Amino acid sequence: MLPWKEKLRSLRTGIGIKNLWLLLLAAGLFLLSIAAGGRKEKNEDTAILPQEVQKEMAVSGVEELEERLKELLSHIRGVGEAEVMITLADQGEKIVLKDQKSSVQSLNEADGAGGSRVSTTSEKEEETIYESSETPFVTKEYAAQVAGILIVCEGGADKNIVMDIVSAAEALFNVPAHRIVVLEMK
Numbered sequence: 001m002l003p004w005k006e007k008l009r010s011l012r013t014g015i016g017i018k019n020l021w022l023l024l025l026a027a028g029l030f031l032l033s034i035a036a037g038g039r040k041e042k043n044e045d046t047a048i049l050p051q052e053v054q055k056e057m058a059v060s061g062v063e064e065l066e067e068r069l070k071e072l073l074s075h076i077r078g079v080g081e082a083e084v085m086i087t088l089a090d091q092g093e094k095i096v097l098k099d100q101k102s103s104v105q106s107l108n109e110a111d112g113a114g115g116s117r118v119s120t121t122s123e124k125e126e127e128t129i130y131e132s133s134e135t136p137f138v139t140k141e142y143a144a145q146v147a148g149i150l151i152v153c154e155g156g157a158d159k160n161i162v163m164d165i166v167s168a169a170e171a172l173f174n175v176p177a178h179r180i181v182v183l184e185m186k
Helices: 003-015 017-036 051-074 159-173
Strands: 039-046 082-088 093-110 116-128 138-142 146-153 180-184
Touching: 017 093, 017 116, 051 082, 051 146, 051 159, 146 159, 159 180
Parallel strands: 146 180
Antiparallel strands: 039 093, 082 146, 093 116, 093 138
């Protein structure tokens, strides 16, 4: 038999299999607490910007998109004057940078009667990183999703013009054709 197997067998019979497992568990928890304790990591988490601010930013962005689409449509032959309304499915999302600190502590206790107890405590602390005193550092920004587009124009009665307008809106906003409505202006 190999010498390490003999040593393992003598260790197992000397202290008992139950105590051997407890010893291995305690050693593992100790190594885990050393590896994870006091570690600092940077992580991204969902923005904490107030919903009113996000909504206001989304509304101003929609108005700009509506104006740009209106101007673009006015340059297409046969469209004439146009009015545009864009609705949003959400307000978008901003991901801000967070500083995370985490620690794990393990305590092994043994009493005189052969019993033992293992206590593990973990703590996690997050702090948002700010660019200025009130502005969080944004790492990613997801644009608001367009739910639908309504276009009212002078050329809305011509089916060919309507198809061109729908194709343009599909390409610009990645919105399916059934969510784009083109009507004739009175």
